Amino acid sequence: MRVDFYQLSRDPVEFVVPLIARATRAAGERLLVVSADDAALGRIGEALWERLPEAFLAHGRAGEAHEARQPILLSAAPEAGNGARFIALADGQWREEAMHFARAFLLFGEAELDGARACWRMLGGQGDVERRFWKQDGGRWREGP
Template identity: 35%
Template sequence: MPALFYHLTRSTLEQTAETILQRALKQGWRVTLRGSDAGVLGRLDAALWAGDEAGFLPHGLAGGPHDADQPVLLTTGPGLPNDPQALMAIGGAPVQPGEVAALSRVWILFDGGDPAALAAARSQWRELTGAGAAAQYWSEEGGGWQKKAER
């Protein structure tokens, strides 16, 4: 499967991550959500707990005794500590070409209003595709997600 780059221009990180994570859990997948900023992961953690009971999304922040058991593990560290089928990277967190090849799905979410995030996503695209990983670029320009590029 290719790495799926999601260019956020209308939806928030919290909205997009929650939607994707709910779908992943329905597939029976475990997910490692890798970020580069503990503060952002803390806000995402709070947002995921704030949903109503129907939208409850089981997850945990890395660093506890049950990291390996979490269906969704939010971490700033390397590796895949909860043995996931999928990886979501936010905030420019690194993704290795081997992870793209080994996992059922890899999502890379980036803020379209942040020039540094755009530059980091472009760099990740070049690095991953240059190493032979497949990638798709998705944008929500027209109100819905549209695939704009594939390599």
């Protein structure tokens, strides 16, 4: 399994999730986006339609009609009703259920920094987890130490 840590320093989560979603879809995968904040899921949903106009990022909400067919599913719970193998934890909170996915993205800001560091250390003790850390350098993302 691979876990990508994204430290949000410039852009809000709703700007970053569409980039991850586009790359996920380009890889032929489905994505589950999880946040306990319903308003944030709403902003992410709007951004999936509007942020990258050249990309068609079809999506839906968990519990709504046709959730199993959605390539990108927005949910408050880490349950992939769409069969996703990739999960984006958009509220900066690690969930153990993410370990059942092939790839996880943990997006966190300054307020979640301590929790992300603890998660990094915890996952480092597990031999079957590859960890990557990404941070913004101006407007671009680069892999960091």
